Amino acid sequence: xxxxxxxxxxxxxxxxxxxxxxxxxxxxxxxxxxxxxxxxxxxxxxxxxxxxxxxxxxxxxxxxxxxxxxxxxxxxxxxxxxxxxxxxxxxxxxxxxxxxxxxxxxxxxxxxxxxxxxxxxxxxxxxxxxxxxxxxxxxxxxxxxxxxxxxxxxxxxxxxxxxxxxxxxxxxxxxxxxxxxxxxxxxxxxxxxxxxxxxxxxxxxxxxxxxxxxxxxxxxxxxxxxxxxxxxxxx
Amino acid sequence: xxxxxxxxxxxxxxxxxxxxxxxxxxxxxxxxxxxxxxxxxxxxxxxxxxxxxxxxxxxxxxxxxxxxxxxxxxxxxxxxxxxxxxxxxxxxxxxxxxxxxxxxxxxxxxxxxxxxxxxxxxxxxxxxxxxxxxxxxxxxxxxxxxxxxxxxxxxxxxxxxxxxxxxxxxxxxxxxxxxxxxxxxxxxxxxxxxxxxxxxxxxxxxxxxxxxxxxxxxxxxxxxxxxxxxxxxxx
DNA sequence: GAGTTAAGGTCAATGGTGTTGGCATAAGAC
DNA sequence: GTCTTATGCCAACACCATTGACCTTAACTC
Numbered sequence: 001x002x003x004x005x006x007x008x009x010x011x012x013x014x015x016x017x018x019x020x021x022x023x024x025x026x027x028x029x030x031x032x033x034x035x036x037x038x039x040x041x042x043x044x045x046x047x048x049x050x051x052x053x054x055x056x057x058x059x060x061x062x063x064x065x066x067x068x069x070x071x072x073x074x075x076x077x078x079x080x081x082x083x084x085x086x087x088x089x090x091x092x093x094x095x096x097x098x099x100x101x102x103x104x105x106x107x108x109x110x111x112x113x114x115x116x117x118x119x120x121x122x123x124x125x126x127x128x129x130x131x132x133x134x135x136x137x138x139x140x141x142x143x144x145x146x147x148x149x150x151x152x153x154x155x156x157x158x159x160x161x162x163x164x165x166x167x168x169x170x171x172x173x174x175x176x177x178x179x180x181x182x183x184x185x186x187x188x189x190x191x192x193x194x195x196x197x198x199x200x201x202x203x204x205x206x207x208x209x210x211x212x213x214x215x216x217x218x219x220x221x222x223x224x225x226x227x228x229x230x231x232x233x234x235x
Numbered sequence: 236x237x238x239x240x241x242x243x244x245x246x247x248x249x250x251x252x253x254x255x256x257x258x259x260x261x262x263x264x265x266x267x268x269x270x271x272x273x274x275x276x277x278x279x280x281x282x283x284x285x286x287x288x289x290x291x292x293x294x295x296x297x298x299x300x301x302x303x304x305x306x307x308x309x310x311x312x313x314x315x316x317x318x319x320x321x322x323x324x325x326x327x328x329x330x331x332x333x334x335x336x337x338x339x340x341x342x343x344x345x346x347x348x349x350x351x352x353x354x355x356x357x358x359x360x361x362x363x364x365x366x367x368x369x370x371x372x373x374x375x376x377x378x379x380x381x382x383x384x385x386x387x388x389x390x391x392x393x394x395x396x397x398x399x400x401x402x403x404x405x406x407x408x409x410x411x412x413x414x415x416x417x418x419x420x421x422x423x424x425x426x427x428x429x430x431x432x433x434x435x436x437x438x439x440x441x442x443x444x445x446x447x448x449x450x451x452x453x454x455x456x457x458x459x460x461x462x463x464x465x466x467x468x469x470x
Numbered sequence: 471g472a473g474t475t476a477a478g479g480t481c482a483a484t485g486g487t488g489t490t491g492g493c494a495t496a497a498g499a500c
Numbered sequence: 501g502t503c504t505t506a507t508g509c510c511a512a513c514a515c516c517a518t519t520g521a522c523c524t525t526a527a528c529t530c
Binding site: 118119128131132135136139145146148149150153154157158160161162164165166167168169180183187188191196197198199201202205206209210213214215217218220221222224225226228 | 353354355357363366367370371374380381383384385388389391392393395396397399400401402403404422423426431432433434436437440441444445448449450452453455456457459460461463
């Protein structure tokens with residue numbers, strides 16, 4: 001490795017690029033996030049990011065260990081955004097619903113980063129804070145430790161799993177995504193009723209529902225069962 | 236588009252490649268699956284797949300519309316493997332549980348492929364067969380069309396979402412996976428009880444549960460709510 | 471202020487990728 | 501045996517991430 005990445009806080013010399021911009025880790029991450037949002041996942045490349053920053057692509061390697069390191073830095077930013085400004089109400093079911101939708105939404109806002117980071121355990125402060133909060137909500141609601149952990153595990157993994165799943169289409173090129181969505185209309189809606197009676201009978205409902213995320217429904221079903229179990233154990 | 240993809244069933248001339256192998260859609264997909272398993276998802280490229288088949292990379296475009304088409308074919312193959320040999324019992328909850336675990340398991344058997352295909356809609360026969368079967372189970376159980384579609388959507392997406400999430404660590408290099416697990420132990424298990432009371436209080440339970448998939452628990456919670464809703468609507 | 475150091479830019483090159491147009495040849499129809 | 505054309509191959513294009521060598525100049529020292 002010819003080039004070493006210097007930690008952001010240790011940087012001293014801020015030398016402007018040829019085109020005059022002064023780089024920083026923050027600026028690069030924000031620019032990358034903007035590019036991904038505006039041009040899709042295919043729109044993010046070292047070359048394009050360099051061009052957007054007015055810098056040579058190789059300059060990025062002074063800040064991150066390859067594109068993978070950059071993506072992880074973006075993911076770290078996502079966790080922070082999911083939790084930023086959230087305050088609990090004290091009603092556990094409402095709090096878990098709101099928190100779940102926040103996490104899901106924050107990841108979906110930047111799909112390609114979601115895909116890469118959803119299944120990683122970062123162990124970083126903000127991830128820990130989220131886990132502590134969720135466990136606190138459940139234990140505060142009256143769940144025993146064993147139930148709290150079981151439900152916590154299903155809850156957090158389901159949130160991240162749906163985030164990654166729903167991010168998948170958004171991370172595709174616009175072309176591939178549209179052809180996927182179109183398939184519900186073009187293929188499923190035209191299946192013969194004699195061989196596919198169940199799909200044929202529900203074709204309209206399927207076409208209306210499938211392009212949207214199932215996360216809210218699945219989340220509600222999980223919370224419903226949890227509440228039922230809490231009531232049963234309390235009775 | 237200079238080259239047109241010929242449907243598999245319309246192929247007449249089976250001309251061997253320079254190295255003597257006779258290509259087919261089936262052979263290509265199976266080879267791709269094997270490559271992905273052995274070398275990771277990054278190890279799959281048109282050139283390498285061509286080399287493994289003893290064929291020029293461009294030949295693949297006679298069989299699939301680009302690498303994206305090949306990815307869809309791989310996804311179709313996974314679904315097919317999940318369904319192969321499955322027979323319903325007539326008890327809807329048991330059937331949905333068994334089917335879900337089958338799908339989850341089939342994807343996890345090829346983690347890298349799961350990551351590539353979990354969020355794709357292929358519209359191919361075996362995917363359609365799976366959807367028809369699930370809708371049939373729900374409607375046969377007595378769910379109204381609207382409920383059946385709603386639950387079907389949550390059920391299938393939950394299964395695929397957990398498959399992709401759980402595949403994530405398996406798809407990493409052994410090195411990276413171990414470092415993730417180690418970080419979990421070293422970080423979470425040692426958090427101070429005064430600042431992280433909930434994590435500290437449940438550290439042992441967390442350590443026991445987190446390394447395993449939450450899918451069975453989440454699946455059961457979904458089925459539980461579904462059964463409750465069926466009972467309520469019937470009453 | 472002058473001198474020194476090295477951070478942090480740039481440039482050029484390497485080897486990878488998907489994809490396509492043109493071409494050749496052999497499989498299968500007659 | 502002849503013809504057609506499906507299906508293989510080749511060469512090329514435009515992109516990609518990454519790296520080693522080089523150069524400029526900001527910032528520190530005296």
